[in-house]
Amino acid sequence: MSKGSRDRADKARRIVEQQRLAERRRTVATWTSVAVVAVLIIAGVIGYSMVSGKDEKTQSALVTPSVAVDEGTAFAVGSGPVTVDLYEDFMCPICKNFESTSSAGLRQLATAGKVTLRYHVVSILDRASNGTEYSTRSAGAAAAAAEEGKFTEFHDALYADQPEENSDGLSNSKIIEIGKSIGLTSDKFAAAVNAGTYTAWATKATETFSARHFTGTPTIVVNGTQVTGPQDSVPTVELITQAVDKAAG
Incomplete structure (x- = not known):
């Protein structure tokens, strides 16, 4: 074989080897990509399962009080034709002030058969209890x-013993003690407080509050219309009564 023929043969062999090497590289790259995709799919399935499981757990933890009204988010006092919705947070000092000045007048309207008071206890001030989530615990x-x-x-007893903002709030044992002082002596009440039976419910009530585009407490709504005082201040019982009379026609 001449030198030229040998050179051409060597070159041909190199080309074939390069082609084989390239093919092996493509095969490895393909299987690597398949493996990566498989890992991502498995991770996605696991992640979805975890999230789904968490959602299911959250949903299953939701216990709505049987006596709650307004989509299970409030508690009614009276049965008058005009609805007065009160949104309050047990950690809110302005709510306590509102209750001290207006509660008697509003309860009288309910007793007289003029209004249905619907109390919505929400938890927008958990941040003001040093991580103890007092607003949620008290609402529950x-x-x-x-x-x-x-x-x-x-x-009324919780507002009478309201802790200061940015304190730890009341402990569960103190909440149970307050309950006993007004006749809540059953093991069922204490167990619900300690177990956080209505924690998810308190969260749902607060989410409903936000979904209705309310941002602060107390918020007072008469027959679907928010009532405020001058410069968006908290309304007096007189202003609320005027709104009730207007709604009643």
Whole structure:
């Protein structure tokens, strides 16, 4: 074989080897890509399962008080033709002030058969209790009290013993003690407070509050229309009564 023939043969062999090497590289790259995709799919399935499981757990944890009204988010006092919705947070000092100045007048309207008071206890001030989530815990305790027919008594007792903003709030044992002071002596109430039975419910009530485009407490709504005082201040009982009379026609 001549030198030229040998050179051409060597070149041909190199080309074939290069082609084989390139093919092996493509095969490895293909299987690597398949493996990566498989890992991503598996991770996605696991992630979805975890999220789905979490959602299902959250949903299953939602216990709505049987006595709650307005899509299970409030507790009613009275049965008058005009609806007055009160949105409050047990950690809110302005709510306590509103209750001290207006509660008696509003309850009188309910007693007289003029209004249905609907109390919505929300938890927008958890950030003001040093991580103890007092707003949520107290709202959940109020739901437990409502189940035993003691909502208004417990509501009033919590405001009477309201902790300061940016404190730890009241402990569960203190909340249970307050409950006992107004007749909530059953093991069921104490167990609900300690177990956080109505925690998910309190979250849902707060989400409903936000979905209705309300941002602060107290918020007062008469027959679907928010009532405010001058410069968006908290309305007095007189202003609320005027709104009730207007709604009643």
